[in-house]
Amino acid sequence: MTAPLDGPLDGPLDSPLDSPTGAGAGAVDLALERGLHRRPSGEPPPLPKHLDTPTVAWLITAGVFGIAWIVLAANQTAAQYIAIKEGQFVVWVAARRTAGLSDFLTTTYSFLFTWLVPIVGWATIVLLAVFRRWRHLLVFFLSLLATVVIGGIAAILIERTRPFGVTILGRWEGFAQPSKPVTMGLAVLVGAYCSLVPPGRWRTIVPLTILVWGAVYGGIEIYLGTAHPTDELTAMLVGISVPLLSFRLFAPDQVFPITYGKRGGNTAHLDVGGERGQAIRQAVEEQLGVTVLDVKPIGAEGSAGSTPIVLKVAPVRIATASPPGTEESPSDETHALFAKLLARSHLRADRQYKLFRTLAYGRLEDENRFQTVRRLVQQEDYLGLRFAEAAIKVPKTYGIVEITPESEYLLVTDFLDGYGEIGDAEVDVELIDNALLIVRHMWDAGLAHRDIKPANLMTKGSEVAVIDVGFSQVRPTPWRQAIDLANMMLVLALRSTPELVYERALQHFTPDDIAEAFAATRSITVPSQLRQKMNEDGRDLIASFRQMAPPREPIKIQQWTWRRILLAVGVFFGAIGIVLLTITNLAATGLIP
Amino acid sequence: MRRTLVVVGVTFVVLFVCSVLIAIGQREEEGPRFLAGSNCLEKKYVIMEAQSVQGAQLIPCLGDALDGWDRANENYSNDGSEIGMTTGETNGATLTIALHATCTPDASATPRKDESPDYDVVETTTTNPDNSVQYKEWYTFAGGCAVSDLTIPHRFDEQRIFDELDASFYLLPRSAVNDQVLHETDGQLTLDPS
Numbered sequence: 001m002t003a004p005l006d007g008p009l010d011g012p013l014d015s016p017l018d019s020p021t022g023a024g025a026g027a028v029d030l031a032l033e034r035g036l037h038r039r040p041s042g043e044p045p046p047l048p049k050h051l052d053t054p055t056v057a058w059l060i061t062a063g064v065f066g067i068a069w070i071v072l073a074a075n076q077t078a079a080q081y082i083a084i085k086e087g088q089f090v091v092w093v094a095a096r097r098t099a100g101l102s103d104f105l106t107t108t109y110s111f112l113f114t115w116l117v118p119i120v121g122w123a124t125i126v127l128l129a130v131f132r133r134w135r136h137l138l139v140f141f142l143s144l145l146a147t148v149v150i151g152g153i154a155a156i157l158i159e160r161t162r163p164f165g166v167t168i169l170g171r172w173e174g175f176a177q178p179s180k181p182v183t184m185g186l187a188v189l190v191g192a193y194c195s196l197v198p199p200g201r202w203r204t205i206v207p208l209t210i211l212v213w214g215a216v217y218g219g220i221e222i223y224l225g226t227a228h229p230t231d232e233l234t235a236m237l238v239g240i241s242v243p244l245l246s247f248r249l250f251a252p253d254q255v256f257p258i259t260y261g262k263r264g265g266n267t268a269h270l271d272v273g274g275e276r277g278q279a280i281r282q283a284v285e286e287q288l289g290v291t292v293l294d295v296k297p298i299g300a301e302g303s304a305g306s307t308p309i310v311l312k313v314a315p316v317r318i319a320t321a322s323p324p325g326t327e328e329s330p331s332d333e334t335h336a337l338f339a340k341l342l343a344r345s346h347l348r349a350d351r352q353y354k355l356f357r358t359l360a361y362g363r364l365e366d367e368n369r370f371q372t373v374r375r376l377v378q379q380e381d382y383l384g385l386r387f388a389e390a391a392i393k394v395p396k397t398y399g400i401v402e403i404t405p406e407s408e409y410l411l412v413t414d415f416l417d418g419y420g421e422i423g424d425a426e427v428d429v430e431l432i433d434n435a436l437l438i439v440r441h442m443w444d445a446g447l448a449h450r451d452i453k454p455a456n457l458m459t460k461g462s463e464v465a466v467i468d469v470g471f472s473q474v475r476p477t478p479w480r481q482a483i484d485l486a487n488m489m490l491v492l493a494l495r496s497t498p499e500l501v502y503e504r505a506l507q508h509f510t511p512d513d514i515a516e517a518f519a520a521t522r523s524i525t526v527p528s529q530l531r532q533k534m535n536e537d538g539r540d541l542i543a544s545f546r547q548m549a550p551p552r553e554p555i556k557i558q559q560w561t562w563r564r565i566l567l568a569v570g571v572f573f574g575a576i577g578i579v580l581l582t583i584t585n586l587a588a589t590g591l592i593p
Numbered sequence: 594m595r596r597t598l599v600v601v602g603v604t605f606v607v608l609f610v611c612s613v614l615i616a617i618g619q620r621e622e623e624g625p626r627f628l629a630g631s632n633c634l635e636k637k638y639v640i641m642e643a644q645s646v647q648g649a650q651l652i653p654c655l656g657d658a659l660d661g662w663d664r665a666n667e668n669y670s671n672d673g674s675e676i677g678m679t680t681g682e683t684n685g686a687t688l689t690i691a692l693h694a695t696c697t698p699d700a701s702a703t704p705r706k707d708e709s710p711d712y713d714v715v716e717t718t719t720t721n722p723d724n725s726v727q728y729k730e731w732y733t734f735a736g737g738c739a740v741s742d743l744t745i746p747h748r749f750d751e752q753r754i755f756d757e758l759d760a761s762f763y764l765l766p767r768s769a770v771n772d773q774v775l776h777e778t779d780g781q782l783t784l785d786p787s
Binding site for chain 2: 091094159166241
């Protein structure tokens with residue numbers, strides 16, 4: 001398959017903004033298969049925001065029960081009537097106890113009372129730690145704590161005694177409403193569900209199972225005489241609603257997706273099948289005018305800041321804006337386009353990246369985070385155009401596609417068909433020169449990529465293209481420019497020799513430039529993928545370059561600012577606070593029996 | 594959607610709390626009733642105590658004469674109950690009333706002259722390192738045991754506190770608590786199985 005939409009606009013060092021007619025082609029030069037569709041006011045976007053069905057169903061049910069309870073509780077006559085009737089019901093049940101069943105349920109209940117929360121709770125915590133879902137882990141623990149607090153406050157306010165007229169067989173503690181064992185049992189199960197169960201049919205099966213289990217557990221308590229039916233209903237209300245709302249608010253699926261088994265991928269990758277896949281097709285069709293035949297994720301292990309996908313699009317006619325009567329050049333082949341799906345989860349990754357960089361480098365890398373996904377994708381699109389303007393080979397951008405307003409956008413670019421990662425390429429002198437020229441052009445244009453590593457350098461023959469310019473910077477610090485040069489030389493040396501790379505670098509940079517680059521280099525300045533490759537390689541490439549370059553004192557990267565100090569103090573004490581909060585409340589949440 | 598969730602959640606919590614407050618407010622309209630033979634108001638904690646030791650024939654309660662004391666903590670379970678009171682200041686006097694099915698008095702406890710044929714009482718008096726004085730009493734009776742643990746800092750007027758407690762501390766017959774339950778349930782339910 002040829003590179004999609006190849007033409008005079010797509011050469012290694014040509015500006016993509018030059019068109020054959022001389023007029024600016026803009027970001028989109030795809031001909032229209034059909035008219036572009038502007039979404040009118042009021043029409044929903046391709047992927048409207050919504051809650052999953054079980055959450056909506058539960059919130060409606062809980063809301064109806066809650067309002068009914070409020071109305072009844074506010075009326076003393078009604079409240080007393082209900083209390084008497086359900087008290088009589090518990091007496092009726094107790095009168096029908098059998099010795100065998102009572103013994104069995106007393107033992108079972110005693111076990112559940114003590115061990116249900118610790119077993120499910122710790123299993124969930126361990127699994128979340130194994131899968132490194134730290135946000136979910138934190139929300140899980142805090143949701144248990146919130147449930148304890150809310151349930152405790154409700155119990156003190158309501159002051160419901162245990163059932164009258166029965167011998168209470170089961171264990172109990174405190175006031176009866178809401179029933180604490182059922183509340184915490186449901187809270188830990190719902191927390192596990194929200195943090196471990198991925199989208200799919202299990203998202204329907206598991207909630208129903210939890211509801212049934214809650215009813216059974218409540219039924220056991222009623223049989224044993226420890227609680228009334230409304231105590232159990234209130235327990236379900238609190239025990240399900242608090243963790244459910246906690247996760248939907250503080251760890252929503254759109255930002256913190258739950259995925260498993262994606263080899264080479266990571267938890268930042270959103271699922272592009274199902275509803276989202278359909279929305280992507282619709283959005284690209286309406287906003288770019290091409291028909292999407294297939295949407296496939298790429299499991300790029302280096303992509304933590306976005307969800308990379310490949311779009312297979314229907315044949316397009318390439319319009320060249322020729323004078324009337326001139327034939328257009330048709331193309332019958334399907335094409336591939338590359339797209340980056342950016343969502344709020346990536347905003348979070350950007351935020352964490354910047355926090356880490358500010359803490360690690362101080363003033364050298366101190367910058368404000370993006371507040372919205374829209375700004376993030378606009379920045380990446382803009383930087384792609386700036387790189388292209390600087391005669392640096394980057395995938396041509398075709399524009400931004402809106403999937404969900406303010407939440408999800410697609411940045412559509414060339415696929416760079418025929419290109420492969422530099423880590424798999426035969427590196428010759430011409431390729432080394434082209435790669436070093438990229439850094440030269442960046443320096444000349446006042447740009448820094450900031451993430452030079454094998455995964456971001458694509459080659460075809462001796463051509464070299466740079467991808468993933470989202471973290472790039474305009475007018476960076478000289479230190480950052482030097483780091484780019486060092487990282488590029490290290491990447492090239494992995495596939496050749498430091499001596500060859502150094503010799504070619506002297507064609508484009510001075511010895512002092514190279515000395516500066518490696519004086520600024522530390523393990524922390526080398527992207528983790530590149531660092532890993534260097535470890536696998538075994539050669540001490542940094543030392544080799546330092547030996548060849550003129551001697552230079554190491555460049556200090558620790559630059560302190562008040563913001564960095566306050567952030568570091570805040571992070572430190574925040575972490576301490578969370579640890580202390582966790583330890584002191586382990587017993588309160590029931591995680592320690 | 595996130596904002597909707599927050600609004601729904603907050604609205605529900607506010608309505609929930611308001612309804613509970615309304616319900617509590619309405620229950621107070623009847624006017625206070627005292628448990629027979631005491632100045633202990635009919636309160637839920639007495640029922641909870643009685644339920645925590647289902648065989649206890651006497652239930653400890655603290656009447657309204659205990660002025661200036663605040664409830665510090667209360668724990669009820671199938672193993673018994675414990676209510677903690679304090680005078681509220683830093684290092685103030687503290688009182689804990691516990692009810693259990695059985696208890697083991699200190700070996701050094703000495704019996705007090707019979708005050709009632711319904712229970713036996715033994716007591717100890719200890720001076721702590723900070724010069725506060727600790728008075729502990731064990732009341733044993735049919736089906737249970739009540740323990741009173743009073744600590745008075747040295748700067749307090751001991752006699753005044755003793756007088757307050759004498760006027761406030763009662764061991765109620767279980768039947769009085771049963772009467773409270775009958776009253777609350779319009780005679781439909783009893784405290785214990787009939």
